[in-house]
Amino acid sequence: MLPIDPVFLAAGLVTVGAGALVVSLRNPVHSAISMLVAFLGLAVIYLKLGASFLAAMHVLVYTGAILVLFLFVIMMLNLKPDELGIEYPLKIRLAIAGLCGGLFALIAFPLAQDHRELPKQLPAAYGTVETVGTALFTDYALAFELISVLIMVAVFAGVLLAKRKL
Amino acid sequence: MISHYLMVSAALFAIGAFGVLARRNLLIILMSVEIMLNGVNIALLAFARLHGDTQGQVFVLMVMGVAAAEVSVGLAILIAVFRNRKTVDTGDLKSLQG
Numbered sequence: 518m519l520p521i522d523p524v525f526l527a528a529g530l531v532t533v534g535a536g537a538l539v540v541s542l543r544n545p546v547h548s549a550i551s552m553l554v555a556f557l558g559l560a561v562i563y564l565k566l567g568a569s570f571l572a573a574m575h576v577l578v579y580t581g582a583i584l585v586l587f588l589f590v591i592m593m594l595n596l597k598p599d600e601l602g603i604e605y606p607l608k609i610r611l612a613i614a615g616l617c618g619g620l621f622a623l624i625a626f627p628l629a630q631d632h633r634e635l636p637k638q639l640p641a642a643y644g645t646v647e648t649v650g651t652a653l654f655t656d657y658a659l660a661f662e663l664i665s666v667l668i669m670v671a672v673f674a675g676v677l678l679a680k681r682k683l
Numbered sequence: 684m685i686s687h688y689l690m691v692s693a694a695l696f697a698i699g700a701f702g703v704l705a706r707r708n709l710l711i712i713l714m715s716v717e718i719m720l721n722g723v724n725i726a727l728l729a730f731a732r733l734h735g736d737t738q739g740q741v742f743v744l745m746v747m748g749v750a751a752a753e754v755s756v757g758l759a760i761l762i763a764v765f766r767n768r769k770t771v772d773t774g775d776l777k778s779l780q781g
Contacts, residue, residue, distance in 0.1 A: 521687060529691040536695050536718050540702030545710040552714055559721055562691065566725075566732045571740050575724075578747050583717065583754050590758045591710060594765055602707050602772025613705040621697035628689040633733060635685055640735050652737045653744065660741075664748040671752035678759035681766070 525565050532558030543601060545591045549584060556580050568644040688729035695722030709764070709771045713757045720750045 535555035539548045556579045563572035604610070642648045653661055695718055702715025724743045731739025765771055 525687065529687070533691060533694045533698065536698045539714055539718060540698055540706060540711065545708065545714075548711055548714055552717070555718065556721075559725070562688070562725060563728060566688065566728045568728050568731070568740055568743070571728065571743055574744065574747065578751060579717075579721075583751060586754060586758060587710070587714065590762065593762070594771070596771065600770070602770065603774065604707055605705060610705045614701055617697045617701040617704070620700055621693055624693040624696065625690055628693060629686050631686045631689065633685050635729075635732055636735060639732075643735060643737070644740065648737050649740050649744070652741050656738075657741050657745075660745060664745055667752050668748060671755050675755045675759040678756070679762045 522565065525562065528558045528561035528565065531555075532562065543604070545596070545601075546588070549587050549591060552587070553580055553584055556584065567639055570644055570646045570649050685729055685733050689726055692722045692725040692729070695719070695725065698722075707773045709761050709773060712773070713754060713761070716757075717750060717754065720746055 532555050535551045535558060538551035539555060542548045542551060556575065559579075560572045560576050563575055605613075640648075699715045699717075699719030699722060702718065703712050706712055706715065724746055727739045727743050727746070731737070731743075761771065764776065768776065770776070
């Protein structure tokens, strides 16, 4: 028995590696494609955590909607290589990388002391549409209604901001 | 073990923070925010799995909804900025600088 589940190890490495590529590549199209890989790795991690409905929603919402929106905007802007902007000098970027490494250590070091095992036995219908849906429409009905208002506002804001002339 | 999932979560959050702080392309900054949100989602799902509780999964659905709203408004602002200023470089956007 391996100390780390091989499927999780592979998915985690792919996700973190693709995430690092997203923030380091210069061309936004390449970043968006790396983000696709990172999102698919994330979906595998969600499945490993028993959240099958959430994994499906993640693929639908993130790769199906958000990523397509990003690619759509990138292609609409049609940036030339000299319009991508000037990045900070390497020295500053390395300093910020060190800072974020410190942030990671700060979060990860206390968490690494947590040796609790995930329970082998799960509630019968854990993570199915039925369980999540029941919680969403009973205990969290108010939050559900409020998020629909938020998305409605976001739709109006998107149209208002991006339209050339109203 | 739960700490493995939390490690991935923390790593994604740190990577996203680096992208927000160190990059000047607005598109990449928005993508980095998405990466940070996803890092938090992993932590929520890991704790939900630890306690065998569905509430964490509902929270993740809410985060996804907020992320979708955030990215649509963010990209609309990006389009408006590019139309007016012909740039996506945050270093060029300093009309509010004193």
